[in-house]
Every structure is written in structure tokens, then in C-alpha cells.
Amino acid sequence: DTEVTQTPKHLVMGMTNKKSLKCEQHMGHRAMYWYKQKAKKPPELMFVYSYEKLSINESVPSRFSPECPNSSLLNLHLHALQPEDSALYLCASSQGQGVKDTEAFFGQGTRLTVV
Amino acid sequence: AQSVTQLDSHVSVSEGTPVLLRCNYSSSYSPSLFWYVQHPNKGLQLLLKYTSAATLVKGINGFEAEFKKSETSFHLTKPSAHMSDAAEYFCVVSVYTGGFKTIFGAGTRLFVKA
Numbered sequence: 001d002t003e004v005t006q007t008p009k010h011l012v013m014g015m016t017n018k019k020s021l022k023c024e025q026h027m028g029h030r031a032m033y034w035y036k037q038k039a040k041k042p043p044e045l046m047f048v049y050s051y052e053k054l055s056i057n058e059s060v061p062s063r064f065s066p067e068c069p070n071s072s073l074l075n076l077h078l079h080a081l082q083p084e085d086s087a088l089y090l091c092a093s094s095q096g097q098g099v100k101d102t103e104a105f106f107g108q109g110t111r112l113t114v115v
Numbered sequence: 116a117q118s119v120t121q122l123d124s125h126v127s128v129s130e131g132t133p134v135l136l137r138c139n140y141s142s143s144y145s146p147s148l149f150w151y152v153q154h155p156n157k158g159l160q161l162l163l164k165y166t167s168a169a170t171l172v173k174g175i176n177g178f179e180a181e182f183k184k185s186e187t188s189f190h191l192t193k194p195s196a197h198m199s200d201a202a203e204y205f206c207v208v209s210v211y212t213g214g215f216k217t218i219f220g221a222g223t224r225l226f227v228k229a
Binding site: 004006040041042043045088090092097098099100101102103104105106107108109111 | 147149151156157158159160161164166167205209211215217219220221222
């Protein structure tokens, strides 16, 4: 199984809502990532978990809250988002953070629209 | 400083003709280099990666790339474009600068005309 599965595929939420994005992988990878991608732009790194511990937070606003319940799951909790947070949110995993020559496997993304 | 530059924001080719997507990188360290493809509203899929074992790297779907250290380039090529190749392509560099950092190029949109 070389898949990273993200749910939901699409999400529309109001600015006062609380929602969560979910990501799952069963490749035994120990690093998992959240990226945000705006239209016609490359993905921007938000968070990195290494061995279930948060290792990188790229100065992301606190309305985004990541969680790694176990080595296979990664969540992104959303609260009080702004319309400019609308984007494609991508989850990825890799064998380990900083393992040379190892690639990341990406999920299909969650298309988030904040209204 | 580490950086990656994709020299063309858009490339348009006719079906059956060769594809060339250009990528230059800058790194003080020995980099890992990747090409990813992204179809509309989809995730990124790895096409190929350079691992220092061979300078000419073959990937999926007939793509290949050549690592040229002297030119700091990692251009992506395919001999004959197919309509299904129309997508966004990202050149990615991974470097160690006290911690590993992954740098994405701005992307190249490939259009394939019938």
C-alpha cells in the first residue's frame, strides 16, 4: 500500500465553524507533513511531524492546529478560519524527516473553501 | 543560500513532440533532486528522483532527467508528449542545512496540443 488517504475531499465551512482534516498512511513512514497550496502556486509547508512529535511549525496561525494521534494518522483542526485560508491542503509522508534521497508521498488533498 | 528555479512558467508542445522542462538549482551541499507532477485538483506524484547513483535518471510514464553538476541543472525530458501529460510539474530540491529543508520550484504548466 503506497497511498496517503485524505478525507474529506472537499470541505466548505463558515468562519465560525470548527472542522478537521484527516490523513492516513500505512507505509510505516515516520514523518508526516501538512502543506497548503493556493491556485497556481507550489505547496507551502505548514507542519512536520517526526516520530509523532511536532518538529517544524512554519509560523502557521493558531487557527490551524495539527495533531498526530499515532504513527499512521495526522489531523489538522481548523477553527475561526478566514476566506484567505481557502486552498488545497495536502498531506504527505516519508520514511523519515531528513533521510537523504527519500521522496514524499502525497495524498489527493482536501479542497477547503471558507465562506 | 539554497534555491530552485524552473525557467519556464508555461510550456506548450504538440502531441508526439519532445518535452523539455528546465530546472536549475543552487545548493552549497549535495542535494537530493526530484520531479513531481500534479494534475488539476490532485496531489503530487513522484516522477523521478536523483540519488547520486546515476546522472541520467529514468522515471515513470517515459520521463527522464539528467543531473548536470557543472550546470547545476536537472532538466526533465520526454521523447514524445501525450495528451495525458498536460499538468503542472514541480522541481524539488532537498538539502541539509543543519536540518533537512525541501524547496519547491514555482512550477511549470505543460500544455499538450492535439
